[in-house]
Amino acid sequence: MKMEDMSLSGLDNSKLEAIAHEIYTELVEDACLGLCFEVHRAVKCGYFFLDDTDPDSMKDFEIVDQPGVDIFGQVYNQWKNKECVCPNCSRSIAASRFAPHLEKCLGMGRNSSRIANRRIASSNNLNKSESDQEDNDDINDNDWSYGSEKKAPSRCRTQLARRSKSLKPKMYSNSAGINYETLGPEELRTLLTTQCGVISEHTKKMCTRSLRCPQHTDEQRRAVRVYLLGPSASLPEAEGGVENDSFEVAESQALMSRLQWDGSSDISPSDSASSKASECLWGTNNSESRKTKKKKPHLGLVSGAPGLGSSKKKKPKPPAPHTPSIYDDIN
C-alpha cells in the first residue's frame, strides 16, 4: 500500500496519460474479443446468417417512401381488391354486392327458396292460398322487428314499397296500398277473392296481403267486402276454408258463382295468362307491358297485385294459380 501510494504520486502526467490509453485499448480489445466470440459461436451454431437475405430480394421488398404510393410502392386505389369474381357466372362483382349476388346466382338463401315455393305453387294450381301464406310468413319473418300491431298498415306498406322498388319500380311508388276508388267492380271482386283488402284508415288503401293476413281480422275483411261489393258479399274464406289447402274446388266454385266470375282470360289473375294477355294487348316484351301496366293501373293490378306477397323476380309472376282453367272446368 505504501509502495502504491508512492508510485502513483510519483507519476507525471504523461505517464498517467499513457496508462489511461493502455487501459482504454485493453477495454476496446475486450469488446472486440467479446464480439469475436459472439460471432464465432453464432457461426458454429449456424444462426449467424439467419437474418441474412440476398440483396435482390432485399431490393424487391424495399420500403418505398414516395408520395401517392404505399410502402409497397403500390398506388392506393379505393376500389382495388374490392371486387370478387363469382364462381358461378365468373363475373366480377363489387364486394358489397357479392353476397346478394351469390344468393341469387347459386340459388341459395331465402330468396331462391321463395322462388322454389313459387314454382311449386304455380305447378300446383289449387294451392294458391298456401303459397301466398308462406310468402307472407316469410315477409313477417323478415319484418318482425318492426314491432307492434299498431304499425300494421305501415308494415304492409313498407313491404310493398320494398317489393315495388325491386319488382316494379314505379308502379306503386307513391303509395304501397291499392287505391280502391280507382278500381272497377270487376277488379274489386278479383282483388277481394285473392287479397285481404281491408282498407287502412290512415292511407285509405287496401291491404294487399293474403286473405288470411294476420294484420286484419275476419270481421274487418267481411266489413270491407260488404262495403265494397254490397251486402251479398261475404268473406270468401269465412265458410270454413281456414286450412292451408283452403281453396277447395267446391268452395272456389261457390265463390266464383257468387262473384259472377266470367272466366275470361284477359282479367284473370293468373300469371301466365295475364302476362300473355298483356303481351298480346300491350306489347311484345315484359318491360313494355310493365310500362303500359303502369299507365293502366287496374290491369297491372290484376297481374301484379297478387304477386305482391311474392319476391323480387324480374317478371311479375304472382303465385296465383291458373284459375281460368279451373273455372272453365267448374263451369
Added chain:
Amino acid sequence: MNKDAQMRATINQKLIETGERERLKELLRAKLIECGWKDQLKAHCKDVIKEKGLEHVTVDDLVAEITPKGRALVPDSVKKELLQRIRTFLAQHASL
C-alpha cells in the same frame, strides 16, 4: 522498469477491485452498440467468414481480422469519454 510494471499491476488491481473496470466495459459496450460500431464490425465479420468459408473460421482468425478494424472504428467521442473516465479514476487513486 520493475517499478513501472508493478505500478501498472497495482492500478489494474484497483480497477478490478473497485468494479470500475466492469463499469467501464459496460459503458463502452453500450456506447459502441449505440453508435453502430457493433453492426459495422459484424458486417466485416460476414465478409471475413465468407472469405474463409463457414467451416474453417476460427476465433483466432476473427480476432486477427476484427481487432485492428474495431480499434480504428471506435468513434472519437466514445474514446474521449472513456479516457476521461479513466483519467478521473487514476486521479482519484493517485491522490490517495
